[in-house]
Amino acid sequence: MKKFATLAALVAAGSLALSGCAQSGAPGDAPKESASALSYEVNTDFELADSPTWTAAKEKGAFTVGVKFDYPGVGNKKPGQDTPEGFDIEMTRMVAAHLGFAPEEITFMEITAPNRELFLQQGKVDMVASIYTINDERKKVVDFAGPYLEAGQDLLVAKDSDIASVADLKGKKVCSVDGATPAQRMQADHPEIELVTYDALSKCMIDLESGNVDAATHDDVMLRGFAAEYGDQFRVVGERFSTELLGLGVPKGDDAFRGAVNDAIEAATESGLWTEMFEATLGDATLVTIPEIDRY
Numbered sequence: 563m564k565k566f567a568t569l570a571a572l573v574a575a576g577s578l579a580l581s582g583c584a585q586s587g588a589p590g591d592a593p594k595e596s597a598s599a600l601s602y603e604v605n606t607d608f609e610l611a612d613s614p615t616w617t618a619a620k621e622k623g624a625f626t627v628g629v630k631f632d633y634p635g636v637g638n639k640k641p642g643q644d645t646p647e648g649f650d651i652e653m654t655r656m657v658a659a660h661l662g663f664a665p666e667e668i669t670f671m672e673i674t675a676p677n678r679e680l681f682l683q684q685g686k687v688d689m690v691a692s693i694y695t696i697n698d699e700r701k702k703v704v705d706f707a708g709p710y711l712e713a714g715q716d717l718l719v720a721k722d723s724d725i726a727s728v729a730d731l732k733g734k735k736v737c738s739v740d741g742a743t744p745a746q747r748m749q750a751d752h753p754e755i756e757l758v759t760y761d762a763l764s765k766c767m768i769d770l771e772s773g774n775v776d777a778a779t780h781d782d783v784m785l786r787g788f789a790a791e792y793g794d795q796f797r798v799v800g801e802r803f804s805t806e807l808l809g810l811g812v813p814k815g816d817d818a819f820r821g822a823v824n825d826a827i828e829a830a831t832e833s834g835l836w837t838e839m840f841e842a843t844l845g846d847a848t849l850v851t852i853p854e855i856d857r858y
Contacts, residue, residue: 600842602655608662613818616661619688625663627654628673628687628811632764635787635844636693639672646670648787650691652839653710653810653827657689660826674761676741679703682813689823690811693781695743696856705816706809707823710836712851713781714802715744718770721794725777727801731755734776737766744780747804763788770796781806783844807853824855 610616619625630637631646639646651670658668671687678694681687682704693713696706717736719725725734732754738745740759748757758775760766766778767788778785782798789796810827812820830836831852840847 600652600839602659604659604664605662610818610822613816615688615813615816615819623667624669625658625667626669626671626687628671628678628681628690628692629654630692631672632762633784633787634791636784649840649843652843654691656830657823657826661822675739676761678811682811693784693808694811695806696809704814705812705820707812707820708809708827708855709807709853710827711808712853713783713806713808715747715779715804716782716785716802717799718778718785718789718796719799721797726799728803737769737775737778738780739763748779824857828855
């Protein structure tokens, strides 16, 4: 494999403002009013011939990545936009540049929690970047590069709600994403809670706004993005009750491809580019943990 060229990032605006209610280990609540202009040097000499995933994508001239289209700050495609924006989108662009793909060769495919493994197994996507929790069950059918971010499960409630922790949810209705780790944890650990699930967190926001549910639950990174999107209507409780290691999903058994994606994450972390990407999309990077890469 030829050595990865140094990535370059040009940040046109400052970092996000930090809200006073942010907890330790979570990003600030307030979103940036204007997105930073980030660019990445494409490694045009990159070769990974022993990777079937990379080879097929290179032959097609398209690096296809499954991302969210409805998660503010993470992966969000607003009306009138051609492409989504957010931290996972920047991660995708950075990894693509490392692998030798120009921006115009990236295809963003909308994905939901229930179909992530299936899309990787069927070859519909080359990678998944969607706040994807790494766990042993998923690793039976797909592989993960990273982890690239540590998050934790939390609760999103109305601003005037008296819910202060998961202990206050007995007899309450809580909404989450079908097939996602937070929903599975609620079912397993909190049977006293009435769980409502959808294929996207944005649908939970409709129920929360109308009062049909008392709280929404997911990784705190995503919840803070929605809280910021809705102004002062909702708040994140700020009491994590899990630790989630998030990774980029890749096809099972393509070790060369997984290794190359890990190289990209590691290079971005060491150069400070990871921090610039995070602060351009999600918040104060000093309040989050960048976990050590697991090169299993």
